[in-house]
Each structure stands twice: as structure tokens, then as C-alpha cells.
Amino acid sequence: MKVYSKISEIIGQKGGAYFILIDPDKIEKNNIAEFLSVCEKSGVDGFLVGGSLIVDGDLEQSISVIKKHSSLPVIIFPGSVSQLSPLADAVLYLSLISGRNAEHLIGKQVLAAPVIKKFNLEAISTGYMLIESGKQTTAEYISGTKPIPRNKPEIAAATALAGQYLGMKLIYLEGGSGADLHVPFETVNAVANEIDVPLIVGGGIRNPDVARQMIENGANIVITGNFFENKNNWDLIKDFASAVHTKLPVNV
Numbered sequence: 248m249k250v251y252s253k254i255s256e257i258i259g260q261k262g263g264a265y266f267i268l269i270d271p272d273k274i275e276k277n278n279i280a281e282f283l284s285v286c287e288k289s290g291v292d293g294f295l296v297g298g299s300l301i302v303d304g305d306l307e308q309s310i311s312v313i314k315k316h317s318s319l320p321v322i323i324f325p326g327s328v329s330q331l332s333p334l335a336d337a338v339l340y341l342s343l344i345s346g347r348n349a350e351h352l353i354g355k356q357v358l359a360a361p362v363i364k365k366f367n368l369e370a371i372s373t374g375y376m377l378i379e380s381g382k383q384t385t386a387e388y389i390s391g392t393k394p395i396p397r398n399k400p401e402i403a404a405a406t407a408l409a410g411q412y413l414g415m416k417l418i419y420l421e422g423g424s425g426a427d428l429h430v431p432f433e434t435v436n437a438v439a440n441e442i443d444v445p446l447i448v449g450g451g452i453r454n455p456d457v458a459r460q461m462i463e464n465g466a467n468i469v470i471t472g473n474f475f476e477n478k479n480n481w482d483l484i485k486d487f488a489s490a491v492h493t494k495l496p497v498n499v
């Protein structure tokens with residue numbers, strides 16, 4: 248089954264999908280196997296791998312380790328054209344539709360397309376939208392774009408709908424990794440009410456209650472990253488998964 252169909256199935260069956268973002272720079276070789284095992288047992292639905300800026304990490308190596316220790320889908324969340332690998336199950340084919348930087352709207356995609364074809368990767372067309380989240384994030388700085396203001400849910404909704412009309416199969420509302428403030432529930436709600444394609448929300452989500460409220464406001468997929476780079480937080484992975492899986496009994 249293709250990854251996009253699998254995600255749609257998970258959303259239909261569980262009420263929402265919960266993915267963890269693994270940053271190749273932060274992967275700790277000594278405890279990654281244990282982390283992946285905790286994720287599997289806790290009900291995580293899959294992994295995103297990538298980052299706006301990879302300094303020391305090796306994307307391909309990271310995917311290979313994840314595939315070795317886990318059977319969950321691995322989707323590349325590319326911060327640049329160099330972040331592609333045939334080892335992944337799919338790639339979020341991102342276009343930064345909140346910005347007006349042509350390189351991130353279509354330029355990088357032109358460079359990536361032949362590589363994706365050669366690797367036979369499933370490309371999932373995704374309208375990627377940065378939402379203002381407090382301090383400037385790495386994604387904003389690197390992309391050279393302004394995020395959508397927090398108090399303008401109507402701009403976010405119109406942008407997401409434009410993405411859907413352009414044929415995008417997912418919309419991703421991004422606060423930015425490590426964001427001070429998560430995407431406002433009001434924005435999630437306004438976007439969810441406007442579109443029919445699945446809605447991803449991530450950035451600055453640090454507790455299960457927020458994750459659940461994202462789903463209650465219409466998000467279909469919740470992403471967390473930073474929070475589980477601290478091993479002390481791993482006990483909460485199952486709580487996040489339960490919070491997102493609104494159709495399943497608690498802690499299953």
C-alpha cells in the first residue's frame with residue numbers, strides 16, 4: 248500500500264495519525280534502537296526524517312538505522328534537495344506556499360523531481376505553510392520567507408485552499424521546530440474548515456493535551472520532534488499517541 252493511502256487509512260481508523268520527526272543531527276547512535284522500540288510499542292504511526300539545516304548528521308544513515316529497527320513508515324521531510332534517499336518510503340514534496348520565494352515554491356522542486364523519479368520514491372505533494380510562532384525559526388530564516396501572522400487565520404485558510412486547488416494532497420501548518428508557540432487552535436480550525444485534504448500540524452507541541460486539541464480543531468496528523476530528543480520525556484510518547492488517536496480507547 249502506498250504511504251499516502253496508509254496515512255488516510257490510519258486517520259480513518261484511529262481518528263488521527265501521530266508522527267515523530269527525527270533530526271539526523273540529533274540522532275544518538277547509542278539509544279536510537281531503544282527509542283524506536285518505545286515508539287513502536289507506544290503507538291506512533293511513523294517517522295519524518297529531515298531538517299531545515301543538517302550540519303553533522305547523515306540522512307541516509309539515519310533512515311537506514313530507522314528501517315533496521317522499525318517497520319513503521321519513514322517519510323523524508325526535506326530541508327534541501329540533498330535530503331533525498333531511495334531508502335525512505337516516501338517524501339513530502341513540499342512547496343512553501345506561505346512564502347513568496349520562487350526557489351521554495353518551485354525552484355527546488357524542479358531540481359528534486361528527477362532524483363525522486365530515479366529513486367522511485369513516492370512523492371506526496373504538500374502545501375507547506377509557516378505560521379508565526381514567537382521568535383524567528385530556522386525554517387523562516389533559511390527559507391527567507393515571512394510566516395503568516397498568528398492573528399490572521401483567514402489568510403492561512405485561503406492559502407491552504409489555494410494549495411488544495413493546485414492539487415496538493417496534504418497541507419502542513421508549521422510553527423517551526425522548537426517554536427515558542429504552537430500553531431494557534433483558531434488557525435488550525437479555520438484551515439480545517441476550508442479544506443478537504445488531510446491537515447498536518449507541527450512545531451512547538453510539547454504536551455499531549457495540545458496534541459489532542461489540534462485533532463479536536465480539525466488537524467489529522469500531529470508531528471512532534473524536539474520534545475523526545477530528551478530521553479526523560481519518552482514515557483509520554485504513548486500519551487501523545489493516545490491523545491491523537493481519538494477513535495481508540497485511551498492508551499491503546
Ligand code: 1GP
Pocket residue numbers: 268421422423424425426448449450451452470471472473474
Ligand atoms: C518541525 O513540526 C516539526 O517541522 C516538529 O517541531 O520539534 O517543535 O516538535 P518540534
